[in-house]
Amino acid sequence: MSTMQSPQTLAEKVWNAHVVRHGEGEGEARQPDLIYIDLHLLHEVTSPQAFEGLRLAGRKLRRPDLTIATEDHNTPTLDIDKPIADLTSRTQIFTLRDNCKEFGVRLHSLGDKEQGIVHVVGPQLGLTQPGMTVVCGDSHTSTHGAFGALAFGIGTSEVEHVMATQSLSLKPFKTMSINVEGTLKSGVTAKDIILAVIAKIGTGGGQGYVLEYRGSAIRALSMDARMTICNMSIEAGARAGMIAPDETTFEYVKGRPHAPEGDDWDAAVDYWKTLQSDEGARFDNEVFLNADELEPFVTWGTNPGQGVSLSSNVPVPEDFEDENDRKACERALTYMGLTGGTPMKEIRVDTVFLGSCTNSRMEDLRAAAEIVKGREKDPQIRMIVVPGSARVRLEAEAEGLDRIFKDFGAEWRFAGCSMCLGMNPDQLAEGERCASTSNRNFEGRQGKGGRTHLVSPLVAAATAIRGTLASPSDIANTPVSA
Amino acid sequence: MEKVVTHTGIGVPLRQSNIDTDQIIPAVYLKRITRTGFEDALFAGWRRDENFILNTEPYNKGSVLVAGPDFGTGSSREHAVWALKDYGFKAVISARFADIFRGNSGKQGLVAAEVAQSDIELIWKELENNPGTEVTVNLDARTVQCGSIVAPFQIDDYTRWRLMEGLDDIGLTLKQEADITSFEATRPAFKPQTLPARTAD
Ligand code: SF4
Numbered sequence: 001m002s003t004m005q006s007p008q009t010l011a012e013k014v015w016n017a018h019v020v021r022h023g024e025g026e027g028e029a030r031q032p033d034l035i036y037i038d039l040h041l042l043h044e045v046t047s048p049q050a051f052e053g054l055r056l057a058g059r060k061l062r063r064p065d066l067t068i069a070t071e072d073h074n075t076p077t078l079d080i081d082k083p084i085a086d087l088t089s090r091t092q093i094f095t096l097r098d099n100c101k102e103f104g105v106r107l108h109s110l111g112d113k114e115q116g117i118v119h120v121v122g123p124q125l126g127l128t129q130p131g132m133t134v135v136c137g138d139s140h141t142s143t144h145g146a147f148g149a150l151a152f153g154i155g156t157s158e159v160e161h162v163m164a165t166q167s168l169s170l171k172p173f174k175t176m177s178i179n180v181e182g183t184l185k186s187g188v189t190a191k192d193i194i195l196a197v198i199a200k201i202g203t204g205g206g207q208g209y210v211l212e213y214r215g216s217a218i219r220a221l222s223m224d225a226r227m228t229i230c231n232m233s234i235e236a237g238a239r240a241g242m243i244a245p246d247e248t249t250f251e252y253v254k255g256r257p258h259a260p261e262g263d264d265w266d267a268a269v270d271y272w273k274t275l276q277s278d279e280g281a282r283f284d285n286e287v288f289l290n291a292d293e294l295e296p297f298v299t300w301g302t303n304p305g306q307g308v309s310l311s312s313n314v315p316v317p318e319d320f321e322d323e324n325d326r327k328a329c330e331r332a333l334t335y336m337g338l339t340g341g342t343p344m345k346e347i348r349v350d351t352v353f354l355g356s357c358t359n360s361r362m363e364d365l366r367a368a369a370e371i372v373k374g375r376e377k378d379p380q381i382r383m384i385v386v387p388g389s390a391r392v393r394l395e396a397e398a399e400g401l402d403r404i405f406k407d408f409g410a411e412w413r414f415a416g417c418s419m420c421l422g423m424n425p426d427q428l429a430e431g432e433r434c435a436s437t438s439n440r441n442f443e444g445r446q447g448k449g450g451r452t453h454l455v456s457p458l459v460a461a462a463t464a465i466r467g468t469l470a471s472p473s474d475i476a477n478t479p480v481s482a
Numbered sequence: 483m484e485k486v487v488t489h490t491g492i493g494v495p496l497r498q499s500n501i502d503t504d505q506i507i508p509a510v511y512l513k514r515i516t517r518t519g520f521e522d523a524l525f526a527g528w529r530r531d532e533n534f535i536l537n538t539e540p541y542n543k544g545s546v547l548v549a550g551p552d553f554g555t556g557s558s559r560e561h562a563v564w565a566l567k568d569y570g571f572k573a574v575i576s577a578r579f580a581d582i583f584r585g586n587s588g589k590q591g592l593v594a595a596e597v598a599q600s601d602i603e604l605i606w607k608e609l610e611n612n613p614g615t616e617v618t619v620n621l622d623a624r625t626v627q628c629g630s631i632v633a634p635f636q637i638d639d640y641t642r643w644r645l646m647e648g649l650d651d652i653g654l655t656l657k658q659e660a661d662i663t664s665f666e667a668t669r670p671a672f673k674p675q676t677l678p679a680r681t682a683d
Contacts, residue, residue, distance in 0.1 A: 020665040021658055034658060036665050038673055048515035056517060057483075059652065065677040088513050095515045106676050114681055125681070127674050157560060157589070157651070165655045167662055257680035260672035268672035391682065 007278035009175045010244050011210040014150040014275070018133050020167055032169040038132040038149075040162050041118045042069035042105065044096040045423075046137025050160035051099040062166045064104040068127065069096060072117045073423050075110050077386050077413035089424065103163075116389020116415040119143040119357040123227065124391055126256025130245035130272040135162055140357050140439065141240075142233040146226035147253070148245035148275045150210070153234065173239050174284040176209040177277070180217040182291030187472045189367070190225035191359060191437070191456035193217065193289070194232040195297035195307045201287060203305040206238030209285065212277060213243050217291035223252040224363035231358045232439050235304040244276040296471045298344060299441050299454040301332035306441075308344060310459065310471050316340030335443055336451050337431065344469050347453070351434040352383040352464040353446070354410075354457055356420035359437035360388030362395055364457040369401045371461035371472055372408040374480040378467030383410035383460075384426065386418040410464070422447045435463040483591040485648035486621060489572045491545030493617035493628055494535060495609040499550030503562040503583065506554065512561055520565040536569075540614040547574045548605050548617070553594075554583025563590045573619040575626060575635070577602055588641035589651055593619055597626055601633035621646055 008016070015035065023031030040063075047069070054061065061067065074089035084090040093110070100107040108114040114121060119140055122128040128144045134151035135141060137159045144151035158168060178197055198205075211233050218226070226243050233241025250269055253259045260268040277283075295309040306329070308315065317329045317340065333340060338347070354360070354368055365387065377383060385405045387393035393415055396402060402412045419426040420438040428434055428450025437460050441452035453469060462470040465478055511523035528534045535541045547566070553576040554562060563586045566574065573593035587594040597605075608629045609615055618627040619635075621642055626633050644654070655662075 021661050034655065034661070036662070036669075038669075039676075049517045052515075052517040057650075057652070065675040068676040092515060106679050113683070127676060129674060132673070155560075161652050161655065164652045165659075165662060166666075167655060169651070169655065257682055258674040258676075260674070264672040267670065271670065271672075 007281040009277040009281045009283060010148060010212055010242055010275055011150060011173065011175050011240075012281075014131055014133065014148070015172060017131065018150075023171075030171070032171045034167050035133060035170050036167050037135050037162050038066060039122065039127055039134045040067045040166070041122055041134065041136035041138075041141070042067065042096070042159070043072050043118045043136070043138065044092040045073045046156050046159055047099065048092065048095045049156050050137070050163055051103065053157070053160040054103070054163055059164045061103040061105065061163050064106075066166060067105050067163070068122070069100050069105050069107040070115055070118050070121050071096060071108070071110050072115075073417045073421065075416040076425050077416050077418045078425070080110050080414045085425070113390050113394065116387075116391065117357045117360065117417055119227075119231065120361060120388030120392065123147065123223070124256070124389060126253055126258040129253055129259070129268070130249060131275050135168070139234045140231055142238070143227050143231040143357055145230040145233065145240050145242040146223060147249055148242060148272070150240060150242065152240040173210045174208050176206065176211050176238070176285040176287065177283040178211050178213045178287045178289065179215040180213065180289045180291050181215040182217050182293075183220070184217060184291050184294060187458055188294050188296060189456040189458055190221055190228040192294055192297040193291070194229045195299065195304070195454060196289060196294055197287070198232065198236045198304050199297070199307045200289065201236055203235060203303050204237040206233060206236035209238050211236065211238045211241040212283070213241060214277070215291075218243055219246065221248075222363055223248060224361040227361065228358055228364075232304065235439055245272045296456060296459050298459060298469055299452070300336065300338060300344065301329065302335055302441055302443050303332075304439065304441060304454060306332055307454070310344050310469060312344060314338050314340050314342045314344060314347075337433070345474065347433070347469045348467060349433045349435045349453065349463055349469065350380070350382065351428060351432060352381055352460050353386070353419040353434055353436040353438065354383070354460050355386030355388065355418050356436075356438035357388060357417075358439045359457050360386060360392065362392055364437065365392070365396050365401050366399070368457040368461040369404045371458060371475070372410070372464065373404045375408065375465050375475070375478055377409040377464050381464050381467055383408070383464045384413055384419065385410050386413045386426075387415050390415045408464070419446050421445060422450070428452075435460050435469060483648045483650040483653060486572065486591065486593060486645050488618060488620045488622065489545070489593065490616050490618040491572060492540055492543050492614055493546045493548050493605065493609045494541045494544035495606040496535060496547060496549040497606060500552045500555060501549055502556030503554055503559050504556050506562040507559065507565040511565075512559060517564065518568055520561060521568040521570070523561070524565040524569045543570075545570050545572045546617040546619060547571050548602060548609065549574060549576045550602075551577040551599060553579050555580040558582045558586075560586050560590075563587050563592050567592055575602065575605070575617070575619070588644060591645065591648070591650070593621065593637070593645060595619055595626055595635040595637060597633050597635045601631065604631050605633070
């Protein structure tokens, strides 16, 4: 990254504002910088050994006041007042509770109004703010980059390092600008943008980079939608994704429980306004996308880069020039039980999952509810709706969204990671096909042998009505009851 | 992390190349939530065979593992080093280590000493002919000694320094604690804190 004088990118600005100590040396031989961490998020899966490491070394948690924990990956979304059945899950949850007590960490446990997916909870409490460094032992920490924060996932030994020192030794990331200009058509969402980006640059295309999403189409997005985009940066292989803060960001943060107040608010906004890539700042790589041309995008294969527009067909291996891509296609088609050339819209699904840290916030639920309202669910489809946090669930209920989903025939669940990963009771059965608003369609991700199509909340809702992958325009003529 | 300058202990000859981390510790043990107590997990698959070397006296009391080339390949699990340490190993000798394993070892105080395969063959013979022979790993002199065999070993300067000083990653960063504290003093007042907890109601 460049020095202070030359024009800087957003990522460089945030980085430079957190350097405790510059690494010595130049170029390749440069030692890592020591970077200060503003917010450390914890959950039950990646924290136990880090806490134990602290204990074994007789070390303290340096900043409990910059640390917060929630329970999400293992938690059931039904019968949350009953003991957790799976023993490993239960142990992880209890261990987190004991550790938080011992080290004085604020924890939002199952049943608490602020419990939920760690990446939904931080922003909603106003703890995620522009210009911060945010880390968590979870790759989708990139979500918080939507606020113009530098946010990335770390491993267990790094979790322990942050606990003990509130800092990390890091080599600077490269920067890539993703320019999305134009206006999205109706029915096209942030999820479609990011799926198209990943299909374009590939699942490894972002390796070593911080992606900065820019352009008029990005500026027009709400915070919920920006979080959807940054969330999936990791699926392009990137370390983090960022969007420069603007009025939309300030508006979202203002008045939240941990937002700055009074003079602090003014000082914060003054600073936040400087957090944009300077005119003439150099990115290590640039990508351009035309928002006008985007259509609803869905995946057909077993990695998030294997996506096509919903109106096209399942690819055939011969579509790919590269030998490896061809093989990957063959393998994915076999696993997914698909025949190349089949129109995507003819693919029949069994389950629709609306949830995960990608698409489980109010805007996602509202958009899906608007489509299913008064319509009939395909009788063979099972649809589960899992709000990202207990707070989102409460808000949605206050708006009556739960009724809409229930009347439609969907299950209305408690908050958590749920069917995003096969770690809790919500799983796909062998061979079951799911239209899912989550972020990973790897083999077995939603349960052993389960088949995942990543989709937007709008496509999820339309699919639940038609029974096959569908966009809102496909169900426009289905009857609506009053 | 404990300082290691020299270590002397019973050598265990493991005539096997390409020992991957799945062999060192099978995946089923990764579900645990502890950082210690992985001694039973070390080579768990192989230890079911009663003739496996760690099931025989006096090798079961060994603390220096002498293995074939390409030790520690495969998944990056940090548990592989924990298991070796928990069992009582202080050093592993091999002609070649997988990068990530070597990195993880250095961070956690396990010496990974790279010794030429020709020397390893000699050490294996010595340890097999005279079970219970001790091996000395001397970081200061960068040598391993076993009976009359003295062989040089390779280890990068930085890792060697850290091992001899007993510095783990956190220990190293904590040496810069004064810098961290002064940085903290400059953080703007508007930065949020999680405590005292505030919620929407
Ligand atoms: S919802 Fe899915 S991706 Fe997000 S934190 Fe949970 S498991 Fe990870």
